[in-house]
Amino acid sequence: MSVELIAEFCQNHNGDFGILSEMVFAAAECGATAGKMQTIFADRVSCRPQFEEGLVQNGVRVTIKRPYWAEYERLKKLEIDFHQQEEFIRLCKKAGITPMTTCFSRDTAQQIHDVGFREVKVASYDCASFQMLRELRPLFERVLISTGATFNDELEYAASLMKGSNFGFLHCVTLYPTPLGEMHLARLKYLRQFAPKVGFSDHSLVARDGVIASQVAVYLGAEMIERHFTVLPSDQTRDGPVSITPALLKELSSFSKLSSPEQREYLDSHYTEWNQCIGLMIQDLSPPELLNRDYYRGRFASLRKESKNGQNMIFNWEETPLK
Secondary structure, three states: OOEEEEEEEOOOOOOOHHHHHHHHHHHOOOOEEEEEEEEOHHHHHHOHHHHHOEEEEEEEEEOOOOOHHHHHHHHHHHOOOOOHHHHHHHHHHOOOOEEEEEEEEEEHHHHHHHHHHOOOOOOHHHOOHHHHHHHHHOOEEEEEOOOOOOOOOHHHHHHHOOOOOOOOEEEEEEOOOOOOHOOOOHHHHHOOOEEEEEEEEEOOOOOOOOOOHHHHHHOOOOOOEEEEOOOOOOOHHHOOOHHHHHHHHHHHHHHHHOOOHHHHHHHHHHHOOHHHHOOOOOOOOOOOHHHHHHHHHHHHHHHEEEOOEEEEEEOOOOOOOOO
């Protein structure tokens, strides 16, 4: 079985297009089949008062602390504009890999299409942004949807909206980093009931766990692996600790080409406790995942111009109840 290896560049470029270009060719050389950036603009960050200081009640964290202006200023330095995104697409094609991006706000979807992206990713916290899914479906040749921090009824409804189109689900655990014992790769079997193609978005701690979880996912039949990728030292970017190096991407690529018995032999000989990654097919979201869901679902919104009020924010899921 051929496995797609999606190198997720995220903000590991630090806003430097030269570094992003370097990542494209490094990933292609080491076995990536796709290179993915993120279409993030700081102006789409929503200001929500409950996260300015966070909230703790009776010693229990109720909301996380993520002040608006600090987040705005951080993301502003990392923006890749649409002219650069057009160049990114050209570089990916030159390197022989599929260009992809993550769409975080509904009002950028058409521009993402217009600059030349034909495949797009939806982050975990927008799996249940049903209006966004409705709008992305006719624009793109393929839509990949991460499923972390999503309730099962939401996921199943998302699948019903995408039925008949070229889409896939990526299992994901929204803990950063994710311990091996919290991977729950058995969930791949659950996702296969609803999507024509399933895969795994891996956020394990590279210094401790390497590419073990991704290898186990491949052995269990994942058809796509998405991994954060970097060409910089791990301490030079926010996502560095969960980002693999070119050497590790090459290792993962080589593993994916082994036969299933060879993969099993490799896992047994290298990681005697690899089966801790399997976990449960159906499980409740953990308290940390629920906290992350509370913040990130609503982190980005679209700008909407109103004749009387100037620019307002419209959320990805507005007026899209689950029914």
